Amino acid sequence: MREEIRNLEKLSRPLDPGPEDRLEVRSKVIDYCERFLNNIPNPHDVALNESKGLLDSPIEEGDAKIDKLILLLEKNVHSSGLNPASAGHLGYIPGGGLYSAALGDYLAAVFNRYAGLHSTGPGAVVMENMLIRWMAQMVGYPENAAGNLTTGGSLAHLIAIVTARDAKVISGTEVSRSVVYVSEHGHHSIDKALRIAGLGTIHVRRIPVDERYRMRVDELEEQIELDYKRGFNPFLAVASAGTTNVGAVDPLEKIGAICRKNQLWYHVDAAYGGFFLLTAAGREKLRGMELSDSVIMDPHKGLFLPYGLGVVLVKDQEGLKESFYHEKASYLQDDKADPTEPSPADLSPELTKHFRGLRLWLPLKLHGVAPFRASLEEKLLLAEYFYNQIKQCGFEVSSEPPDLSVVTYRYVPTDMANDLAAQNKFNEDLNEAVVNDGRIFISSTRLNGKFTLRFACLSFRTHLDTIDELIKILNDKVAELLKKQ
Numbered sequence: 411m412r413e414e415i416r417n418l419e420k421l422s423r424p425l426d427p428g429p430e431d432r433l434e435v436r437s438k439v440i441d442y443c444e445r446f447l448n449n450i451p452n453p454h455d456v457a458l459n460e461s462k463g464l465l466d467s468p469i470e471e472g473d474a475k476i477d478k479l480i481l482l483l484e485k486n487v488h489s490s491g492l493n494p495a496s497a498g499h500l501g502y503i504p505g506g507g508l509y510s511a512a513l514g515d516y517l518a519a520v521f522n523r524y525a526g527l528h529s530t531g532p533g534a535v536v537m538e539n540m541l542i543r544w545m546a547q548m549v550g551y552p553e554n555a556a557g558n559l560t561t562g563g564s565l566a567h568l569i570a571i572v573t574a575r576d577a578k579v580i581s582g583t584e585v586s587r588s589v590v591y592v593s594e595h596g597h598h599s600i601d602k603a604l605r606i607a608g609l610g611t612i613h614v615r616r617i618p619v620d621e622r623y624r625m626r627v628d629e630l631e632e633q634i635e636l637d638y639k640r641g642f643n644p645f646l647a648v649a650s651a652g653t654t655n656v657g658a659v660d661p662l663e664k665i666g667a668i669c670r671k672n673q674l675w676y677h678v679d680a681a682y683g684g685f686f687l688l689t690a691a692g693r694e695k696l697r698g699m700e701l702s703d704s705v706i707m708d709p710h711k712g713l714f715l716p717y718g719l720g721v722v723l724v725k726d727q728e729g730l731k732e733s734f735y736h737e738k739a740s741y742l743q744d745d746k747a748d749p750t751e752p753s754p755a756d757l758s759p760e761l762t763k764h765f766r767g768l769r770l771w772l773p774l775k776l777h778g779v780a781p782f783r784a785s786l787e788e789k790l791l792l793a794e795y796f797y798n799q800i801k802q803c804g805f806e807v808s809s810e811p812p813d814l815s816v817v818t819y820r821y822v823p824t825d826m827a828n829d830l831a832a833q834n835k836f837n838e839d840l841n842e843a844v845v846n847d848g849r850i851f852i853s854s855t856r857l858n859g860k861f862t863l864r865f866a867c868l869s870f871r872t873h874l875d876t877i878d879e880l881i882k883i884l885n886d887k888v889a890e891l892l893k894k895q
């Protein structure tokens with residue numbers, strides 16, 4: 411038996427490489443990363459789109475050389491689809507990918523500290539709680555707030571909505587009597603979270619927006635009143651602190667006051683816009699967020715982190731505990747909770763979890779907050795600059811001026827002034843022409859039946875030169891399309 415065990419030990423040895431093997435793999439991976447970072451490809455280069463090639467290399471018993479695997483990645487993963495690392499990614503909500511955050515992930519993975527429970531990973535838990543407190547303070551929440559670092563905004567929504575559901579005791583027959591209020595432009599992840607939370611049959615009132623795509627508070631108030639009169643149970647209102655579609659900020663203070671008056675749970679979706687709180691202009695625009703009972707923000711958007719980090723904050727931590735604390739299995743009987751440092755496992759659906767805090771802590775400590783603040787302020791100004799420039803170039807701008815860093819716009823040729831279908835076709839063609847050009851990626855949306863182009867600026871790599879380039883591309887493509895007619 412000992413011999414058999416020894417033999418298996420030998421066969422499993424590659425899982426624990428020595429310093430030389432580590433050096434070889436590591437340096438090749440690092441070289442590959444450096445090649446990428448020193449010459450970041452266009453945001454939308456589909457020339458090499460052949461991700462199916464991965465399937466020609468199935469998972470096998472035998473090993474493979476790292477060079478071959480890097481080649482596989484290069485051809486099938488890193489050359490297909492969108493490249494969120496590009497400064498020219500100005501569509502959807504641009505991706506980030508701070509290098510220092512990648513190193514934080516590396517450290518988290520190599521040391522692999524258990525971040526679910528304070529008793530086993532006190533350093534990890536203290537760090538994550540410290541980051542949560544930093545963000546709670548940014549929002550204006552009291553000391554008693556708590557939260558959780560999630561994989562993203564959608565999971566953060568789910569945690570907030572479950573907390574709200576339990577705090578307001580929405581269960582059984584109460585569900586189909588209860589009402590949620592969200593603007594027409596509220597993110598679809600809210601509806602998804604409601605359904606997953608067992609609230610699929612709840613009434614969702616889509617509150618109309620004003621001409622700047624912000625929730626109309628008069629309509630909200632009227633609807634709540636009407637619902638009370640009809641015997642419904644108004645329960646939750648969700649405001650957007652920056653919609654994904656057009657970047658609109660709902661009247662957060664007024665909605666907060668309405669929620670308080672009517673005893674609704676007030677949840678704010680700040681997944682996209684939340685970190686503009688770091689700027690003076692953003693703080694002004696996001697005033698009222700502190701009135702909420704819960705809020706979500708996405709560091710993998712507003713703090714430029716690689717994908718995989720959202721945060722949910724709940725004003726009263728008792729609510730989170732109420733929903734997520736669970737008696738532990740007997741094999742965890744030695745876990746001694748520290749009342750001052752709650753464990754993520756007691757405030758979220760997870761037990762074993764990635765030590766997500768390190769990918770946020772390292773960049774914040776290494777660079778300090780100042781460059782984040784500056785970059786976010788730069789993004790607000792770039793959006794305003796873009797808005798001013800394209801207006802001068804004859805584009806029609808949907809919302810003026812932009813609330814945050816999203817601008818929606820379209821070009822209306824004079825001879826199409828009365829023909830919406832032709833206008834839409836023109837802008838569809840314009841969108842396609844810009845995207846196919848490859849240098850800059852933009853996206854589109856539909857507003858009141860109008861095909862509209864979207865400019866969303868949130869990458870730490872996007873600067874003035876990129877915006878000037880986009881303006882030039884837009885003008886060139888408009889001229890080309892007009893000539894073709």
Ligand SMILES: *Cc1c(COP(=O)(O)O)cnc(C)c1O
Pocket residue numbers: 503561562563564565597599650652653654679680681682708720
């Ligand atoms: C991105 C986004 C979400 C969803 O967050 P994920 O991190 O993609 O899960 C929710 N709300 C808004 C406003 C968003 O921009």
